[in-house]
Amino acid sequence: xxxxxxxxxxxxxxxxxxxxxxxxxxxxxxxxxxxxxxxxxxxxxxxxxxxxxxxxxxxxxxxxxxxxxxxxxxxxxxxxxxxxxxxxxxxxxxxxxxxxxxxxxxxxxxxxxxxxxxxxxxxxxxxxxxxxxxxxxxxxxxxxxxxxxxxxxxxxxxxxxxxxxxxxxxxxx
Amino acid sequence: xxxxxxxxxxxxxxxxxxxxxxxxxxxxxxxxxxxxxxxxxxxxxxxxxxxxxxxxxxxxxxxxxxxxxxxxxxxxxxxxxxxxxxxxxxxxxxxxxxxxxxxxxxxxxxxxxxxxxxxxxxx
Amino acid sequence: xxxxxxxxxxxxxxxxxxxxxxxxxxxxxxxxxxxxxxxxxxxxxxxxxxxxxxxxxxxxxxxxxxxxxxxxxxxxxxxxxxxxxxxxxxxxxxxxxxxxxxxxxxxxxxxxxxxxxxxxxxxxxxxxxxxxxxxxxxxxxxxxxxxxxxxxxxxxxxxxxxxxxxxxxxxxxxxxxxxxxxxxxxxxxxxxxxxxxxxxxxxxxxxxxxxxxxxxxxxxxxxxxxxxxxxxxxxxxxxxxxxxxxxxxxxxxxxxxxxxxxxxxxxxxxxxxxxxxxxxxxxxxxxxxxxxxxxxxxxxxxxxxxxxxxxxxxxxxxxxxxxxxxxxxxxxxxxxxxxxxxxxxxxxxxxxxxxxxxxxxxxxxxxxxxxxxxxxxxxxxxxxxxxxxxxxxxxxxxxxxxxxxxxxxxxxxxxxxxxxxxxxxxxxxxxxxxxxxxxxxxxxxxxxxxxxxxxxxxxxxxxxxxxxxxxxxxxxxxxxxxxxxxxxxxxxxxxxxxxxxxxxxxxxxxxxxxxxxxxxxxxxxxxxxxxxxxxxxxxxxxxxxxxxxxxxxxxxxxxxxxxxxxxxxxxxxxxxxxxxxxxxxxxxxxxxxxxxxxxxxxxxxxxxxxxxxxxxxxxxxxxxxxxx
Numbered sequence: 001x002x003x004x005x006x007x008x009x010x011x012x013x014x015x016x017x018x019x020x021x022x023x024x025x026x027x028x029x030x031x032x033x034x035x036x037x038x039x040x041x042x043x044x045x046x047x048x049x050x051x052x053x054x055x056x057x058x059x060x061x062x063x064x065x066x067x068x069x070x071x072x073x074x075x076x077x078x079x080x081x082x083x084x085x086x087x088x089x090x091x092x093x094x095x096x097x098x099x100x101x102x103x104x105x106x107x108x109x110x111x112x113x114x115x116x117x118x119x120x121x122x123x124x125x126x127x128x129x130x131x132x133x134x135x136x137x138x139x140x141x142x143x144x145x146x147x148x149x150x151x152x153x154x155x156x157x158x159x160x161x162x163x164x165x166x167x168x169x170x171x172x173x
Numbered sequence: 174x175x176x177x178x179x180x181x182x183x184x185x186x187x188x189x190x191x192x193x194x195x196x197x198x199x200x201x202x203x204x205x206x207x208x209x210x211x212x213x214x215x216x217x218x219x220x221x222x223x224x225x226x227x228x229x230x231x232x233x234x235x236x237x238x239x240x241x242x243x244x245x246x247x248x249x250x251x252x253x254x255x256x257x258x259x260x261x262x263x264x265x266x267x268x269x270x271x272x273x274x275x276x277x278x279x280x281x282x283x284x285x286x287x288x289x290x291x292x293x294x295x296x
Numbered sequence: 297x298x299x300x301x302x303x304x305x306x307x308x309x310x311x312x313x314x315x316x317x318x319x320x321x322x323x324x325x326x327x328x329x330x331x332x333x334x335x336x337x338x339x340x341x342x343x344x345x346x347x348x349x350x351x352x353x354x355x356x357x358x359x360x361x362x363x364x365x366x367x368x369x370x371x372x373x374x375x376x377x378x379x380x381x382x383x384x385x386x387x388x389x390x391x392x393x394x395x396x397x398x399x400x401x402x403x404x405x406x407x408x409x410x411x412x413x414x415x416x417x418x419x420x421x422x423x424x425x426x427x428x429x430x431x432x433x434x435x436x437x438x439x440x441x442x443x444x445x446x447x448x449x450x451x452x453x454x455x456x457x458x459x460x461x462x463x464x465x466x467x468x469x470x471x472x473x474x475x476x477x478x479x480x481x482x483x484x485x486x487x488x489x490x491x492x493x494x495x496x497x498x499x500x501x502x503x504x505x506x507x508x509x510x511x512x513x514x515x516x517x518x519x520x521x522x523x524x525x526x527x528x529x530x531x532x533x534x535x536x537x538x539x540x541x542x543x544x545x546x547x548x549x550x551x552x553x554x555x556x557x558x559x560x561x562x563x564x565x566x567x568x569x570x571x572x573x574x575x576x577x578x579x580x581x582x583x584x585x586x587x588x589x590x591x592x593x594x595x596x597x598x599x600x601x602x603x604x605x606x607x608x609x610x611x612x613x614x615x616x617x618x619x620x621x622x623x624x625x626x627x628x629x630x631x632x633x634x635x636x637x638x639x640x641x642x643x644x645x646x647x648x649x650x651x652x653x654x655x656x657x658x659x660x661x662x663x664x665x666x667x668x669x670x671x672x673x674x675x676x677x678x679x680x681x682x683x684x685x686x687x688x689x690x691x692x693x694x695x696x697x698x699x700x701x702x703x704x705x706x707x708x709x710x711x712x713x714x715x716x717x718x719x720x721x722x723x724x725x726x727x728x729x730x731x732x733x734x735x736x737x738x739x740x741x742x743x744x745x746x747x748x749x750x751x752x753x754x755x756x757x758x759x760x761x762x763x764x765x766x767x768x769x770x771x772x773x774x775x776x777x778x779x780x781x782x783x784x785x786x787x788x789x790x791x792x793x794x795x796x797x798x799x800x801x802x803x804x805x806x807x808x809x810x811x812x813x814x815x816x817x818x819x820x821x822x823x824x825x826x827x828x829x830x831x832x833x834x835x836x837x838x839x840x841x842x843x844x845x846x847x848x849x850x851x852x853x854x855x856x857x858x859x860x861x862x863x864x865x866x867x868x869x870x871x872x873x874x875x876x877x878x879x880x881x882x883x884x885x886x887x888x889x890x891x892x893x894x895x896x897x898x899x900x901x902x903x904x905x906x907x908x909x910x911x912x913x914x915x916x917x918x919x920x921x922x923x924x
Contacts, residue, residue, distance in 0.1 A: 007627045011620070018616045024594050024671040025608045103225050129229025130236065136254040138212045138226055203799065210682050216539055216597040218684070221532045223881050223890070261684025268679055272669045276691055280658040287650055291642060 041150040044134050046124040049101055049109060057150075060122065064096040066172040067146040070120070071132055073104040074112035076140040082159035083116050089165060090119035095172050099123040102132055102140050145171060198238045205238075205247055206231050208261045218261065300365045303353020304444035307394075310346035310401070311434045313339050318427055325420040332408065332416055340408055340423070343430070344401035351398050354443050355385045363454050366445035367391060373456035375829035383467035389591060389607075390443035392470055396587075397433050399478040404430070407482050407507070414495070414503055421489035422482070428621075429481055432614045440607045459830065459856045459863050465525040469518060473545060476515025477583040480548060480576075482507050483555070487576035488622060492629045496573075501563040506917065508559055511579075512552045513913045519545050520906045531864045531879045533799070533894045535902065538685045540595040543667045544586035550660040551579040554653045561649050564711060568646075571653060573630060577622045582664075584615045594671060648706030655699045662691045693747060700754040700787065703780060704761040707773070726764060730757035744795050752791055758784035775919060779912025785905035789898045799894040803883055814842045817878075817893055831855040835880050835889065837867075849878040851891075875899035 045056045061067055070086060072079040090097050099120035101109045106125065113123070126132055135144065138157070145154040145168060154171060156164055206220035211227045219227040230251070237247050251259055263269045317339040324333045354367070358381045363369040371388040372381055386395045404426045411419050437443070460466075486504055490496050522545065523535040536542060555575040561568045589595050592608025666683045674680055705723060734753040738744065744752075762781035766774065800812040809818040820836040833853040840846040852865040866879035877894040 003627060007623065010623060014616060014619055014623070018612065020672050020675045021588075021594070021612055022609070023675045025592055025605045025612070027594075027671075027674055103229070128232050129225055130233050133229050133233045133254065138255075199800075203801070208684065208686060210684075221530070256680065258680040258682050261682050262686035263681050263683050268673060268677065269669075269681060272665060272673075272683065272687075273691075275665055276658060276662045279661045280654075280695075283654050283657060287654055291647065 038151040038153055039136070041146060041152060042134055044131050046100075046126065046131060049099075049106060049123040049125050055122075055124065060098060060124070061146065061150050064094070065148055066095040067098060068095050068168065068172075069098045069100060069135070069144040069146060071100045071102050071126075071135075071137055071140050071142045073102045073140050074108040075104065076102075078159040079141045080116070082141055082161075083119070085160045085162070085165045086119040087117050089160075089168065090121075092169055092172060095168075096121045100126050100131065100135075102126050103129045143168075198235075201244060202231070202234050202238055205234050205244060208248070209234075209251060210259050210261060212255065212259060297362060297364060299353045299356035299360065300362055300444060300446075301353075303350045303357065304442075306346045306350035306353060307434075307438070307442075307444065310343050310350060310397075311431075311438065313343040313346065314401075314427060314430050314434055317343065318424065321420050321423055321427075325417055325424075330416055332419060336420075336423070337405075337408060340401075340405045344398075344405045347394070347398050347401045351385075351394055354391055354394060355382055358382060358385045361454065363452070364447055364450045365443075366447050367443045369447055369451055369454045371456075372454040373829070374453060376456070376462070377828065379464075380462045380467065384461075386470050387461050387466075390437070390441045392474075393433065393437050393441050394443050395471060395474055396478060397430065397437065399474050400426070400430050400433060400481060403478055403482050404485075407486070411503065414500070415493065418486075418489050418493040418495045418500075421492055422486040425485035425488050426481065429485070429618070432618075436607075436610050436614065440604070440610055456856075459854060459861055460529060463525055463529050465521050465528065469521040469525060472514055472521055473518025476511050476513075476518050476552075477548065477586070479507060479511030479514060480552060480579040480583050483511060483576045484580035484622070487573050488625050491573055491625060494629075494631075496562075496569055498563055498566060501559050501566075501572075505559045505563060508552065508556050509913055509917050512549075512556055513910055513917075515545070515549050515552060516906065516910050516913070519549060520903065520910075524903060527899075528866070528868065531866050531881075531892075533797075533866070533877045533879075533892075533896060538666070538683075538688050540597045540667050541590050543663045544582075544589055547660055547663055547667075548579045548582040548586065550656045550663070551575050551582055554656040555579060557649045557652055561646055565646065568650070568653075570630070573626060575653075577626070581615070581619055581622070584611070584618065588612055588615055589667070595667075643709060645706060645709045645711050648702055648709055651702050652699075652706065655695060655702070658695060659692055662688060666691075693751065696787070697747075697750055697754050700751075700758050700784070703783070704754075704758040707765060707776060707780065708761070722764065722768075723761075726760045727757055729760055730754070733760075741796060748791065748795060752788070755784055755787040755791060759788060775912050775914075775916035777912070778915055779909050782905045782908030782910075782912055785901060785908060789901035789905055792898050793896055793902060796897040797894060799892060801890065801892045803888040804891050805888055812893060813895070816840045817891075819889070819891065827854075829856060831857075833882075835891075837878055837891075839876065839878075839893075847876065849876065851878050851880045853880065853882060870900050872900060873897060 041057060041061065043057050045054060046060075047053065048055055068089065086097065089095070097120050099122070101123055103126065109123070109125075113120075124131075132138075132142075135152075137144075141159050143156040143160060143164075144152050147153050154168075160168075203220060206227075207218050209219040209230060211217045211219045211222040211224055211230075213224055213226050214222045217227075219230045221227075233251075234247055237250060242250070248260055248262070252264075257264065257268075263272055265273055317336065320333070320339065321336055324336060354365075356362075357365045357368050358372050359378065361368065361372060361374045361381070363372075367388060367390045371391075372384050376384065385391045404423060407426075408419060408423060411422075483504065486507070490500055490504075519542075522542065526537070527533070527535040552575075555572065558568045558572045558575060562572050588608065588611040590597075591604075592611060593605060594608060666687050670681055670683055704726070708723070730753050733756050734749070738749060738752070743749075758780065762777055762784060766777050766781070798813065800810065802810050804810065804819045806819055806822055809816055811817070816839070818838045818840070820838055823832075823834040823836065825832045825834065831854070833855070834850050835852070837849045837851070838846050839849060847869055849867040849869060851867045854863045854865060855861075856863070862882070864879055864881050866877055868878075869876040875894075875896040877892075877896055879892045881890040881892075883890050
């Protein structure tokens with residue numbers, strides 16, 4: 001009798017494990033950010049790419065309903081792919097499009113912009129990547145939608161496509 | 174017996190003294206970065222990886238150490254930014270208490286079974 | 297091309313033989329003959345033979361860079377050196393599975409030949425159970441991971457092999473490791489067969505012990521080779537990262553070590569039968585789970601093969617079928633031996649082995665839970681957490697202390713019962729010596745924290761006890777002695793290495809220097825050399841100590857063209873006292889080099905002690921009777 005109880009418990013246990021592992025197979029392995037809680041932007045200081053002026057986040061995130069922060073670099077190939085979408089996005093009147101130039105050489109960055117166009121309201125430098133970490137970003141390209149209360153309401157990993165572009169425009173109406 | 178107890182006490186006293194010694198910031202930085210996952214790599218710590226993300230995080234760790242933050246505060250800072258997946262040391266909380274307790278529980282149960290068996294057969 | 301075809305058809309032939317051996321064996325099982333039909337030997341041999349031909353077919357395809365074969369295309373390149381073209385055969389998912397099959401079929405054939413003193417029905421049943429595993433692997437291979445898929449049109453060049461895998465240690469690491477894993481399949485099959493046939497006896501124990509030892513030796517060596525590769529090749533100076541794939545090789549090792557100790561008890565006193573059977577099942581199940589975890593893409597690791605959920609599902613179903621199958625057999629056929637309750641006193645060798653198993657199972661549970669818990673948590677709650685070294689260290693290290701103590705005292709106890717008075721003096725004396733030595737050493741190297749201190753003392757205790765045992769027992773049990781001594785040395789070298797290691801990381805330009813502890817390290821120059829399939833950038837560093845002795849270290853950066861990767865090769869100077877480890881990485885723009893310099897005392901002793909551990913196991917294989 002005792003044997004039968006142990007056996008049934010073991011069977012149940014292994015069936016449970018099987019189900020979990022089976023479901024686990026479908027889960028992805030790569031990092032996906034949790035955007036369950038809306039985080040507030042922490043204050044950071046930066047330098048404007050062109051004017052070389054120091055500027056703080058308090059001065060950047062003013063006077064707009066929404067802000068879209070786009071992290072990019074001249075050496076990043078997917079950034080080149082998403083650039084036309086950013087040019088389109090810059091026409092959205094309710095957002096301020098801010099570019100964060102990530103671990104890049106300013107000369108190369110400026111060359112990139114003059115070659116492909118400047119969709120940004122402002123470009124700030126993140127030469128050592130620490131501002132990105134402050135934002136909770138992991139690399140390039142990455143895009144944040146921030147509302148007027150300086151809360152991060154949406155985050156996109158990877159380059160933007162038509163679908164995501166539409167989504168951004170919808171959210172920021 | 175007295176002699177070995179004496180030695181034991183000395184040993185313990187000396188070893189406890191170490192715990193108050195200060196550690197250099199660089200060693201601490203290396204120690205912390207070994208416990209932080211590189212989020213864009215496949216199973217590497219920020220210490221092992223040379224990726225952009227890892228270099229940025231290592232710099233942040235160094236800056237925070239210079240600001241005077243403690244090791245735990247730095248882990249908390251990074252976990253706050255990136256979620257618990259970034260830390261290789263799972264915190265002891267509602268989600269992970271099973272992780273920590275289960276092996277110990279199994280150990281205790283195993284011990285109880287063995288002791289019971291040995292006692293039973295002695296009777 | 298031809299090699300590819302031959303390899304492919306051979307595989308089918310092997311599969312054919314694996315199936316027809318079943319009805320023939322069943323017939324033999326049921327008839328009144330006392331011996332196994334010759335036909336069975338032949339078919340088993342052909343099964344192995346054709347898998348071997350298939351394997352050679354794959355090797356030849358790699359050597360010839362036959363890119364009409366998809367596996368070769370994915371994993372090789374014409375410019376790869378010959379040695380690595382060959383080892384590339386098993387350095388990928390499909391090829392490594394073919395290697396599994398090769399060893400599976402080889403071992404069952406050898407088992408059949410070498411087991412002629414055992415009862416016929418037991419041998420046939422072992423064969424049948426093993427065939428279940430073999431057929432499962434054949435199906436897995438043919439359905440989801442065929443090494444002989446054809447590509448048309450034939451590509452001119454392959455996608456190349458990851459350059460980090462082009463290393464001698466890593467080339468032989470899989471075959472050796474698989475010999476260990478697959479050896480445990482025989483133990484699995486034969487234990488189940490022994491349960492059904494009620495053949496668990498001292499004779500059986502003696503016969504199966506050889507297989508357990510062989511498996512254990514190869515598994516230990518395989519794990520060691522993997523660590524050696526990680527140390528020399530991966531560039532961070534560590535040799536164990538608690539990466540899921542590493543854990544997956546360690547788990548069956550815990551089981552197999554516990555099983556090894558159980559079989560000793562079984563051989564002597566016919567106790568711990570249930571333990572033995574359960575451990576036999578568990579070892580192989582863990583090997584299979586390891587295969588699942590590593591190849592299905594369910595875990596994030598630097599070692600994993602290409603992700604493919606279809607393969608994952610197959611292995612998962614296969615694995616759980618085997619689990620349910622063995623559960624069924626165990627509960628239906630295993631009768632609790634009433635002799636099991638034979639008298640065993642508290643202070644006896646049997647008890648110490650029981651305690652040993654208790655601890656090994658605890659260590660196993662820590663590693664198992666740490667590895668799979670994140671999967672369970674994510675499925676049940678969507679949360680992702682990481683479990684790494686801090687977890688394993690916190691849970692394992694404190695328990696090593698009583699473990700080492702039991703390991704020291706255990707071999708000194710007698711079977712059944714020991715007299716307390718006789719052993720007291722020796723045991724306490726050794727403990728005092730250990731305390732004194734530890735005290736002296738700690739006063740020299742400084743203080744290291746409470747747990748480390750106690751651990752050092754206890755490891756020294758084991759060290760001295762094994763030395764004392766060596767002299768007092770007069771060569772009677774040297775194999776176990778050797779292994780336990782090796783283990784104490786392993787713990788000591790890992791401890792001292794981790795406590796005393798130091799490092800410095802700097803960014804340097806050519807011509808610059810930095811100082812560390814009492815040494816000056818100068819970045820003298822850079823050399824660029826073109827090799828067969830990579831371009832090499834070698835840094836010349838001079839390390840000068842206080843007394844003006846200097847050594848040269850030349851870490852290298854390799855720029856491979858197919859696929860485009862940069863790897864970093866450390867240069868290591870090894871002596872008996874320390875390893876000096878220098879690795880450099882390029883910082884963007886190639887102006888600065890990130891240089892990592894480490895001094896690692898007693899590093900080589902970690903490898904030496906593991907080899908001693910293995911030698912002990914080998915010595916046991918060459919002895920006739922185990923101990924008095």
